[in-house]
Amino acid sequence: MSAPGSQGAGPYPWQREQWSMLHRSAIASRLHHATLITGAAGVGKSDFAVSVSRLLLCLKFPDVTQACGQCERCLLMEAGTHPDYTYLDWLDKASVISVDQIRKLSEKLALTATYGPYRIAIINRADTMTTAAYNSLLKTLEEPPGSCAMFLLAERDASLPATIHSRCQRLTMPVPTQDESIEWLQQRGIASPQVALEFARGAPLLAERFAADRDLAAISAIREYWRDFIFSDKSPASLATAASAQLNTRECFTLFMQWTADFAKNIEFSVASGRSPEEGARIERRFLSQTMQLLQQSLRLDNASLKTQTVLEGVLADIRIQRMRIRAENSA
Numbered sequence: 496m497s498a499p500g501s502q503g504a505g506p507y508p509w510q511r512e513q514w515s516m517l518h519r520s521a522i523a524s525r526l527h528h529a530t531l532i533t534g535a536a537g538v539g540k541s542d543f544a545v546s547v548s549r550l551l552l553c554l555k556f557p558d559v560t561q562a563c564g565q566c567e568r569c570l571l572m573e574a575g576t577h578p579d580y581t582y583l584d585w586l587d588k589a590s591v592i593s594v595d596q597i598r599k600l601s602e603k604l605a606l607t608a609t610y611g612p613y614r615i616a617i618i619n620r621a622d623t624m625t626t627a628a629y630n631s632l633l634k635t636l637e638e639p640p641g642s643c644a645m646f647l648l649a650e651r652d653a654s655l656p657a658t659i660h661s662r663c664q665r666l667t668m669p670v671p672t673q674d675e676s677i678e679w680l681q682q683r684g685i686a687s688p689q690v691a692l693e694f695a696r697g698a699p700l701l702a703e704r705f706a707a708d709r710d711l712a713a714i715s716a717i718r719e720y721w722r723d724f725i726f727s728d729k730s731p732a733s734l735a736t737a738a739s740a741q742l743n744t745r746e747c748f749t750l751f752m753q754w755t756a757d758f759a760k761n762i763e764f765s766v767a768s769g770r771s772p773e774e775g776a777r778i779e780r781r782f783l784s785q786t787m788q789l790l791q792q793s794l795r796l797d798n799a800s801l802k803t804q805t806v807l808e809g810v811l812a813d814i815r816i817q818r819m820r821i822r823a824e825n826s827a
């Protein structure tokens with residue numbers, strides 16, 4: 496999770512378009528008082544909002560396109576002590592943004608900016624505000640103080656009340672293409688980032704966190720074990736051993752689901768291009784879809800008290816039985 500003011504100066508490569516859009520609005524003094532930034536976990540919403548804040552508060556703005564990092568105001572941001580900047584997130588062990596946090600923020604935003612031109616607030620996980628917090632924020636959104644710029648961050652705009660998101664300008668943070676992500680992760684020193692990206696469903700920052708201290712080659716080898724188990728009936732024992740040595744239970748199921756979904760896509764592609772007969776695909780499709788269901792159910796169970804290997808052995812045995820049942824039905 497991003498700490499206030501600790502990010503680099505500019506956008507990530509896949510955020511340039513959104514960056515120039517906000518930059519142009521700010522230069523033209525048309526920046527909306529509240530921007531709702533949505534996008535999947537791990538695409539860099541928070542870093543983007545922090546970098547924009549730094550730019551808007553930099554003394555060299557609007558003559559620069561990124562915060563200079565050297566002026567007195569940039570140094571205050573760096574130190575986390577800029578009086579016109581607030582970053583709200585969960586406090587301590589809370590898992591909500593409370594009404595007290597929003598009230599304090601609204602009071603601060605109502606004051607004249609110490610340095611100007613803006614008073615800026617970022618609300619991370621804005622979709623976890625309590626109802627009272629939403630109601631309190633609504634008042635500020637209805638009558639925004641002149642110099643305020645708020646950035647609300649959430650994975651989906653639908654997870655916020657309509658009264659809130661209808662008062663914000665929307666900005667969607669894209670998931671970069673696979674090539675863009677791979678290039679970026681490789682520049683960050685991650686040699687074979689594919690499997691980390693699979694785990695993160697394409698979100699590069701999540702992939703980077705996953706890759707830290709992992710043996711990605713060993714995890715890629717687990718993909719091959721999984722393929723052999725699914726398509727060649729290989730024994731589940733070696734798969735359970737290999738997977739539990741590298742991943743926790745949740746990670747195993749997340750990756751198995753991702754890989755199974757990829758297999759299903761490949762089968763559809765193969766049928767559509769005439770390379771596989773429809774009849775065989777029908778059985779495979781059914782097996783893969785039932786495997787997905789089993790994995791989804793297993794992911795929802797609370798397996799925390801069991802060893803990963805034990806959980807995997809149980810689920811893999813269930814998948815095997817399912818395959819035998821489907822085969823028996825089709826040969827009957």
Ligand SMILES: [Zn+2]
Binds near residue numbers: 552553554564
């Ligand atoms: Zn500066």
